Amino acid sequence: MDEIDKKIVRILQLNAKISMKELAEVVHLSSPSVIERVRKLEEQQIIEGYHAHVALKKMNRPICAIVLFESKDCKALSNFCHNHPDVLECYRVAGAISYIVKLATYSVESLEQFIDDSMQYGTPSTNIVLSSHERKIIDPFTLEEE
Structure with a gap:
C-alpha cells in the first residue's frame, strides 16, 4: 500500500458512502484511477466490506x-x-x-x-x-x- 492507498482506506473508514468522484477529489486523482485503486484494495481483501454502524x-x-x-x-x-x-x-x-x-x-x-x-x-x-x-x-x- 502506498500513501494514496492508505489515504483512500482512511477516508472510506470515515465515510464508506463517499462517492468515487468526491474521493478522487480528496486524494487528487481521476475518478477512474480511484475506482481502480478501490477495486484492487477490495481484491486484496484490505477492504473487506462496507457496513452500517447502528446504535444498539x-x-x-x-x-x-x-x-x-x-x-x-x-x-x-x-x-x-x-x-x-x-x-x-x-x-x-x-x-x-x-x-x-x-x-x-x-x-x-x-x-x-x-x-x-x-x-x-x-x-x-x-x-x-x-x-x-x-x-x-x-x-x-x-x-x-x-
Whole structure:
C-alpha cells in the first residue's frame, strides 16, 4: 500500500458512502484511477466490506455484556453462539478462558436467559459493559527503519 492507498482506506473508514468522484477529489486523482485503486484494495481483501454502524440502544439492545467461558465443549459453544440472536462477536482464545463472547440484549432477564442456556457448554463469567470505546479508524502497521 502506498500513501494514496492508505489515504483512500482512511477516508472510506470515515465515510464508506463517499462517492468515487468526491474521493478522487480528496486524494487528487481521476475518478477512474480511484475506482481502480478501490477495486484492487477490495481484491486484496484490505477492504473487506462496507457496513452500517447502528446504535444498539436504538435497536432495543441497551444491555451489552462480555461473557468469558471455560468451555467443556468448544464446538457446541461456538455453534450455540453463532446461532444466538444476541451474540455480536465470539472469539476462541488460548488460555484458561476458551471463549469470549460479546452480546447485546434487551433486558437483564434476557441476559440471564443467555447465561442459563449457555451453561451446558461451559462455565460463564459475565461482565456488563458500563461504557466503551471503539476505534473507528485502523491505520496499517508499519515498521520504522533504523
